[in-house]
Amino acid sequence: MRRLKAGVIGTGFIGVCHMEAIRRIGFAELVAITDINYELAKRRAEEYYVPKCYKTIDELLADDEIDVIHNCTPNNLHMEINEKIIKAGKHVFSEKPLARNSEESERLLQILKDNKNIVHGVNFNYRMNPLVQEIKNKVKANEIGKPILVHGSYLQDWLLFDTDYNWRIDPEICGPSRCIADIGTHWMDAVQTVTGAKIIDVCADLFTAIPKRKKPKEVVETFGVSKSMEYEEIEVKTEDYGAVLFKMDNGVRGVFYVSQVSAGRKCYLNFEIDGTKSSIYWNQETPDYMWMGYRDKDNSIVMRNPNFMTPEARQYTYLAAGHPEGWNDALKNNIYSFYKFIIDGKSLDKDTPDFATFQDGHYLIKLTEAILKSNEIRQWVKV
Ligand code: SOE
Secondary structure (H helix, E strand, O other): OOOEEEEEEOOOHHHHHHHHHHHOOOOEEEEEEEOOOHHHHHHHHHHOOOOEEEOOHHHHHOOOOOOEEEEOOOHHHHHHHHHHHHHOOOEEEEOOOOOOOHHHHHHHHHHHHOOOOOOEEEOOHHHHOHHHHHHHHHHHOOOOOOEEEEEEEEEOOOOOOOOOOOHHHOHHHHOOOOHHHHHHHHHHHHHHHHHOOOEEEEEEEEEOOOOEEEEEOOOOOOOOOOOOOOEEEEEOOOOOEEEEEEEEOOOOEEEEEEEOOOOOOOOEEEEEEEEOOEEEEEEOOOOOEEEEEEOOOOOEEEEOOHHHOOHHHHOOOOOOOOOOOOHHHHHHHHHHHHHHHHHOOOOOOOOOOOOEOHHHHHHHHHHHHHHHHHHHHOOOEEO
16 A cells, blocks of 8 residues: 655644654654754654754755645744745645744645645644544534534643743744734634534633743743743743633624633543534543533443444544543544545545644634734624
């Protein structure tokens, strides 16, 4: 069987997750990596036994052996690198956000029009949890009736203290939105996936709870803690919290809030879909369980069990019930569905993938911009 050869650009926190996911796919082979920090890339190459470690992105792009390139760089580099990958004729799997703004992501879509053979994906990984896929199928099969309301949140605490710092705080690198762009887009993607509908109208309130932070002199990894006593005080220009009311194109009303300053919450992405017959609730911190709520019988908590799942969702679950599957598995599923789409010879012109495409990534940037606008003008904004 043919194996797809992969290259990874950026070997920080998320780059390593991609590398490990590729390694778990039988028909994929990780052949090369690169990082702006060449020493780090070399260490990773040794640790993971990656045959080629390039000094520059251009060298990696010029490698004829490579079919797929993962863009795991910081946000401000996504656009240029995505463009280069497409122009090098490689399939591209990018971290979110695709670009700094929707003008840039729109330009990527234009470039893709002239490169129709390229398969493009964005890492909205939460949609690929087995139970999120199962909920999608249940909603589609009308099990909860017609969806009426959607609500939930995504809460973290890794930026609670004023001594917490990471490149995501800097709008030059992260972009004009942090909390909404970084984790709100995951929530919106998950909810759009399970309902099969789009958010089209938003009304938002954003808040910077910690307006000044102590930026350490050393570089701190995402979720890392700085031990440095040397710092400079900086003004924070992006939001720590956001609340959004919304309407979807199928009439569903919704509300969600996101925070990176909620003590004790780590990766607390949860949503509930309330339908005319019943409700379903799922939380990423307990990913193997979903709650089903009823008006006319007892509520129940259902444990992920491949034996009783829909065939569509079962393709994304591997372990027997009681053997937890979680965040890394969902990320693997996302990357697997991307590679499977390519190896099966499918085309984004004709086939609908389970993973998020650049089209979806572009729409999520437009949603983020509408949320920023709504917060600014204190009014509802159409996307
Ligand atoms: C930091 O908030 C972060 O790593 C996000 O950037 C990821 O997208 C999310 O999955 C986990 O948290």
